[in-house]
Amino acid sequence: MKKLAIIVVVISFFLTAPVGLSGQNGHSKRSKAHGATYVPGELLVKYKDSVRSVAAEYFRSRWRVSTLRSFRRIGVQHVKLPRDMTVEEALEIYRSDPDVEYAEPNYLLYGTARTPNDKFFSELWGLHNTGQPVDGITGTADADIDAPEAWDITTGSGSVVVAVIDSGVDYNHPDLSANVWINAGETAGNGIDDDGNGYVDDVRGWDFVDDDNDPVDPFDHGTHVAGTVGAIGNNSTGPDTGGVTGVSWTVKIMVLRFINALNTGTTANAILAIQYANANGAHIINNSWGGGGPSVALKAAIDASSALVVCAAGNSGFDNDIFPHYPSSYTSSNIIAVAATDQDDNLASFSNYGLTSVDVAAPGTNILSTIPNRQTFWSDNFGDGDISDWSTGGTNDTWGITTESSRSGTNSLTDFPNSDYVDGTNSWAQTPEIDLSSSTGSKLTFWLKGNSQSGDVFSVQGSADGTNWTTLDLKITGLIAQFWSGTASFFVEATADLGSYDGSSTFYLRFRFQSNSDGNVGAGWLVDDVVITVADTNYTNPQDQYYEYFPGTSMATPHVSGLAALLLADDPGLSASQVKERILKGVEVKPGLAGMLVTSGRINAYYSIRNVPAPPSSLSATAASSSRINLTWSDSSYGEDGFKIERKMDVGGIYAQVATTAANTTAYSDTGLAQSTTYYYRVRSYNGSNNSDFSAETNATTPAPSSGGGGGGPCFIATAGFSSYLDRSADFIREHDSDNAQQISFGLALLATLCFVTFRRKYRR
Amino acid sequence: MRRANTLQMIVILFIIISCADRHQEAQEKKASHPRAIGIQGGEQPKLSPEGGETKSYVPGEILVKFRDGTTDQTKKAIQKEVHLETIRLISKPNLYLMKILDGSSVERVLERLVKFKEVKYAEPNYIRTIH
Numbered sequence: 059m060k061k062l063a064i065i066v067v068v069i070s071f072f073l074t075a076p077v078g079l080s081g082q083n084g085h086s087k088r089s090k091a092h093g094a095t096y097v098p099g100e101l102l103v104k105y106k107d108s109v110r111s112v113a114a115e116y117f118r119s120r121w122r123v124s125t126l127r128s129f130r131r132i133g134v135q136h137v138k139l140p141r142d143m144t145v146e147e148a149l150e151i152y153r154s155d156p157d158v159e160y161a162e163p164n165y166l167l168y169g170t171a172r173t174p175n176d177k178f179f180s181e182l183w184g185l186h187n188t189g190q191p192v193d194g195i196t197g198t199a200d201a202d203i204d205a206p207e208a209w210d211i212t213t214g215s216g217s218v219v220v221a222v223i224d225s226g227v228d229y230n231h232p233d234l235s236a237n238v239w240i241n242a243g244e245t246a247g248n249g250i251d252d253d254g255n256g257y258v259d260d261v262r263g264w265d266f267v268d269d270d271n272d273p274v275d276p277f278d279h280g281t282h283v284a285g286t287v288g289a290i291g292n293n294s295t296g297p298d299t300g301g302v303t304g305v306s307w308t309v310k311i312m313v314l315r316f317i318n319a320l321n322t323g324t325t326a327n328a329i330l331a332i333q334y335a336n337a338n339g340a341h342i343i344n345n346s347w348g349g350g351g352p353s354v355a356l357k358a359a360i361d362a363s364s365a366l367v368v369c370a371a372g373n374s375g376f377d378n379d380i381f382p383h384y385p386s387s388y389t390s391s392n393i394i395a396v397a398a399t400d401q402d403d404n405l406a407s408f409s410n411y412g413l414t415s416v417d418v419a420a421p422g423t424n425i426l427s428t429i430p431n432r433q434t435f436w437s438d439n440f441g442d443g444d445i446s447d448w449s450t451g452g453t454n455d456t457w458g459i460t461t462e463s464s465r466s467g468t469n470s471l472t473d474f475p476n477s478d479y480v481d482g483t484n485s486w487a488q489t490p491e492i493d494l495s496s497s498t499g500s501k502l503t504f505w506l507k508g509n510s511q512s513g514d515v516f517s518v519q520g521s522a523d524g525t526n527w528t529t530l531d532l533k534i535t536g537l538i539a540q541f542w543s544g545t546a547s548f549f550v551e552a553t554a555d556l557g558s559y560d561g562s563s564t565f566y567l568r569f570r571f572q573s574n575s576d577g578n579v580g581a582g583w584l585v586d587d588v589v590i591t592v593a594d595t596n597y598t599n600p601q602d603q604y605y606e607y608f609p610g611t612s613m614a615t616p617h618v619s620g621l622a623a624l625l626l627a628d629d630p631g632l633s634a635s636q637v638k639e640r641i642l643k644g645v646e647v648k649p650g651l652a653g654m655l656v657t658s659g660r661i662n663a664y665y666s667i668r669n670v671p672a673p674p675s676s677l678s679a680t681a682a683s684s685s686r687i688n689l690t691w692s693d694s695s696y697g698e699d700g701f702k703i704e705r706k707m708d709v710g711g712i713y714a715q716v717a718t719t720a721a722n723t724t725a726y727s728d729t730g731l732a733q734s735t736t737y738y739y740r741v742r743s744y745n746g747s748n749n750s751d752f753s754a755e756t757n758a759t760t761p762a763p764s765s766g767g768g769g770g771g772p773c774f775i776a777t778a779g780f781s782s783y784l785d786r787s788a789d790f791i792r793e794h795d796s797d798n799a800q801q802i803s804f805g806l807a808l809l810a811t812l813c814f815v816t817f818r819r820k821y822r823r
Numbered sequence: 824m825r826r827a828n829t830l831q832m833i834v835i836l837f838i839i840i841s842c843a844d845r846h847q848e849a850q851e852k853k854a855s856h857p858r859a860i861g862i863q864g865g866e867q868p869k870l871s872p873e874g875g876e877t878k879s880y881v882p883g884e885i886l887v888k889f890r891d892g893t894t895d896q897t898k899k900a901i902q903k904e905v906h907l908e909t910i911r912l913i914s915k916p917n918l919y920l921m922k923i924l925d926g927s928s929v930e931r932v933l934e935r936l937v938k939f940k941e942v943k944y945a946e947p948n949y950i951r952t953i954h
Contacts, residue, residue: 225953279953317953324881325949326920329913350879350949355886355918370954384949539872546868612954 096163099139099710100126101148104159107133113157121151136164141710171206172213174292174303178605182302183401184286184421184617192424193607197401201660203421203617205305208624208663213291214306215627220287220342220619221263221335221365223328224280226273226315226499228430229262230595231281231604233289233301238262239310241338255337263313264334266327268557273315274499274593276557278429282608283346284311285428286616288623298599302427305620305663306627312340317347319501319555320533325350328385329359336363341626341634344619345369346612348383357388364392366634368619370611371397371410378412387415392634394641397651398422398614399660404650409611411654417642419651419660422614429606433594435500436492439587441467445487452485452570463584465505465549470586472508473571479514479582481575488568491524492590495563499593500556502567505549506534506542508583514573515541516583518554522562530554549586556590621663628667643697643745646672657696665750671695671743673750674724679758684733687758689726691741695750697721698743703728704752706738713740734762880947884910885932889917893941901942905935920948 105113114135117123122140129136139148145163152161173179173186183192185205190196219239229238239262243253246261257264258271265273275281284304291307294300314331317323328347335343343365349372360367369386371378378387378395386395397419398406405411406423438445443459448471450457460475461468471487473479494500502518510516517540519527529540534552559565569585597604622637632640644666645659652658665672674691682688689703700720704713705728719726731737736759743750887907889898902908906925913920923932929947936945 277953317951321952323951324884325946325951326884326886326910326913328951329918333914347951347953349952351947353886353946353949354944355888355913355946358918359914373954534870535868537870537872541872542870544868544870546870548868550868550870610954615954 096145096165098145099141099143100164101137101139101145101152101161102134102164103137103152103161104132104134106157106159109157113155116157117152121148123148172209173206174209174307175294176289176292176300176303177294177297177602178301178426179303181426184425185303185305187401192401192426195401195424198403201399201401201403203305203621203660204662204664208621208667209291209307211664211667212624212628214288214304214308214624215630216308216310217630218306218342218623218626219310219312219340220306220344220623221312221314221331221340222280222284222287222344222346222616223314223316223331223335224275224283224344224346225277225317225319225321225323226265226275226280227284227311227313228275228281228428228593229273229313230593230597231285231428231431232299232597232601233293233428233604234281234284234311237288237290237304237309237311239312255334257334263315264331265315265557266330267315267318267323267555268560270560272498272560273313275315275430276319276432276499276501276555276591276593277317277321278606279317279321279346279608279612280313280315281430282425282427282606283344283612283616284313285605286425286613287311287344287620289428299601301601301605305617306623308627309620309623312338318531318557320531320538320553322531322538323347325353325356329356332356332359332363332367336365340365342619342622342637343367344616345385346610346615348372348386350384352382352384356385357390360385360388360390360393364634366622366637367393368615368622369393369395370615371395371412371416373398373408373610373612374410375408376410378410378415382415383410386410387412392638394418394618394638396420396611396615396618397655398609398611399648399651400424402650403648403660405654406609406611406614408609409614411651412656413653414656416654417656418618418645419648419655420614420617421660422611422617423609424607425609425613426605426607427613429604430499431594431597431604432499432591433596435494435497435590435592436489437587437589438489439466440464440469440471443469445471447490448487449490450485450487452483454480454483455485456480456483457485457487457569460584463507463549465507465586467586470507470584471569471588472584473516473569473582478579479510479571479573481573481577481579483514483571483573486519486568486570487585488524488566489588490566492565492567493563494556494559494565494592495561497592498560500560501591502530502554502556502589503591504552504588505586506552506583507546507549507586509545509547509580510543510571510573510582511576511578511580512543513576514578514580515543515571517541517570517572518552519568519570520554520556520559521566521568522559523564524566527568530556549584618661621661621666624663624667639697640666640669643671643695644669645696647692647694647696659694659696668748669745670748671698671745671750674701674741674743674753677739677741677753677756679737679739679756681758681760682727684760684763685729685731687728687731687737687739687760689728689739689741689756691724691753693722693724693743695743697745698750699745701726701741701743702749704740704742707735709738711738713738731760733760735760880929880949882929883923884948885921885923885929885936885945886913886948887919887921887936887945888943889919889941890943891916893917897941901936901939905932907932917943 124138127136152158187202189199251258263273288304288306288309289302291303316327316331371386372383395416397416398409399419400406400423456474458475459469460472464470518530521527645657647659672695675694677691703717705716706713738757740752740755742752907921910920
């Protein structure tokens with residue numbers, strides 16, 4: 059029995075000491091999980107130079123301390139303590155010895171997982187999810203893109219340009235303004251196309267809706283998208299400011315407006331915007347829009363772009379493999395198509411998907427981000443019953459105020475108070491002159507109720523001079539057109555984009571009603587709460603009002619664009635296709651996304667930036683026999699080259715790699731093991747020379763053989779355990795030019811001798 | 824995969840049903856019932872843009888791409904024949920946004936344009952919306 063104990067001690071001593079070196083390379087999350095601040099059983103020691111070798115030998119023989127590695131240049135030794143000695147005890151011994159210059163624990167250095175001071179950072183579950191409730195909904199911890207870990211490496215760069223092709227951006231927003239791209243080649247307001255790019259005075263992008271240089275956002279969407287890409291990070295100066303942070307704290311957002319205030323944008327303008335982005339240096343294009351038929355021209359514009367083009371997959375809950383969605387479904391190699399996940403890493407209920415047509419998913423429900431600051435510039439709810447400042451005219455001009463029904467106050471405007479309209483009407487009610495000379499992003503909303511017969515139509519017209527009138531496109535309950543008829547049995551909201559009248563000092567609006575002479579008449583229309591809003595540049599504290607929660611693949615898409623910006627900040631030399639590959643190969647594969655996306659994964663900024671695959675999960679080990687343990691795990695990575703399996707023999711031991719498996723394998727059978735022995739395992743995936751973090755550790759114990767055959771006994775255990783150790787030691791010696799090599803060889807010889815002696819004695823009796 | 828199949832079936836069914844609906848609506852309109860658009864069910868507003876359903880593309884506009892080497896003279900001749908006016912050059916070479924001058928439908932103009940061998944492709948100016 060005593061001899062067995064000696065053997066075990068010897069084995070464990072040698073097994074744990076040298077092999078461990080190979081397990082020490084960086085970025086391991088293992089230590090983090092243990093919650094320790096230093097590695098147990100290890101020290102870093104500097105002996106006084108004059109006595110170094112003598113002192114080392116003394117500690118080796120007196121305290122059974124072994125040297126793991128020598129850092130010759132700084133004269134420091136990395137030592138392993140005997141099992142019964144704690145780090146604290148060892149420090150006491152070392153520090154009281156005059157031959158020791160200093161000794162310190164082998165402190166674990168892990169990422170500070172940088173978090174910004176932004177007021178609403180805890181709401182940004184997509185960046186950092188602790189399972190916290192967001193807008194009343196709780197989630198699952200770590201169902202996020204690991205932004206704080208990524209920010210340890212980079213928080214972005216002002217030389218990376220992301221074009222947000224959308225409804226415009228509130229470029230004065232205090233959480234965005236410093237991150238808005240400015241065209242350095244253009245002199246503001248000189249009326250000259252200084253940089254010769256075809257656009258005059260385009261200092262901060264372009265508004266393709268109104269064909270002018272002011273891409274301010276009257277519609278919320280583009281501002282929200284821009285905030286997720288790159289709201290300024292860590293910029294809180296007090297409780298009132300610094301609401302959110304983008305994925306990229308620092309970036310330049312090129313504002314290209316092509317969606318109007320009615321949520322329509324044309325393919326022609328989308329093409330122009332993509333070409334502008336490409337011609338003016340955008341590295342990434344964010345397209346949080348889509349729908350409509352396939353366009354060869356749009357695809358050609360994307361194909362011709364050197365930028366990474368990030369496209370929303372759409373919000374219809376459809377399979378894009380069957381019902382293609384454009385532009386996300388184009389086969390252009392530089393497109394990343396993005397679906398949305400919820401706070402539990404499941405596909406959002408509204409999100410489109412597609413095993414071959416949608417690449418990745420990103421957070422897209424309950425996303426808090428920036429919205430524009432708007433102010434009411436002009437309004438009339440007819441509450442005072444006075445429209446003397448309005449004017450009316452036309453054939454059968456019966457316009458007036460009525461108390462029949464109203465949305466607010468007691469009155470509304472109508473084409474014929476208290477009566478059906480008459481045949482052959484063609485009349486209008488016109489606002490007083492409205493000065494929009496210093497307004498930007500002007501937008502009209504009003505409320506409409508009533509009915510009219512087929513062929514009798516209601517419309518709204520605008521004029522910059524009171525003489526020439528243009529019929530405005532209206533959006534009412536989702537439908538968009540210029541002329542309206544039908545029935546609205548309650549007040550419905552109508553919207554018109556007045557952006558083309560920005561800057562006009564003599565703007566007029568008129569409501570017009572026309573009926574034919576078919577003998578069919580109806581009640582006509584009630585108009586109430588006419589409001590013109592414009593962009594506001596005066597942001598008042600607290601600034602909470604300039605943030606809002608939105609859902610959508612539109613919100614998922616800028617998470618990907620923001621990650622692409624971080625990747626380029628970290629390595630400006632990456633091409634669009636390299637950035638795409640890094641994003642795809644860094645995803646975490648999730649059961650809730652399996653089979654629905656090219657990668658079946660949700661993006662992970664930390665892995666993509668480190669260029670490592672996601673670690674395997676759910677590792678489990680089962681002893682299949684006294685000499686075999688079967689391992690299974692979940693493949694959580696996309697596009698990995700394979701998996702590396704590591705094993706150790708006791709809790710304090712050191713891992714060594716025992717096998718490599720092919721890509722997409724999720725099982726391994728470890729054979730030739732010793733009976734009645736506990737083995738510990740961990741697995742990581744790899745891509746080329748880049749390894750993932752390790753899976754969680756697991757273990758299994760081999761049973762004793764069921765029948766008493768074989769050459770059992772203590773020596774069998776020793777040799778069985780030893781044979782694999784011999785192999786690993788040989789590898790280790792090859793890999794590490796260690797000054798321990800001789801020591802190891804000596805140890806091996808000693809062990810073999812001991813074993814031999816024991817064996818002989820046992821069988822002599 | 825099973826889930827996807829079910830979803831696909833539902834979607835296809837939905838489309839078939841909505842197509843049928845639209846067909847019915849169109850027939851109702853053709854019947855020239857004077858009160859075709861009225862209160863139905865009371866709750867939902869039934870507003871419609873005059874003249875039919877909202878288009879998924881800009882009415883009266885098309886994108887036209889001519890083949891490389893098409894002369895300006897040929898382009899002008901085709902435009903004249905089909906009654907098109909250039910709104911602007913969208914991208915070089917030869918992609919134009921054009922306006923339909925004679926009130927023809929976008930579909931009809933596209934049919935006519937594809938018959939010219941100089942026209943590489945022509946398509947509606949589809950409307951895109953945010954997600």
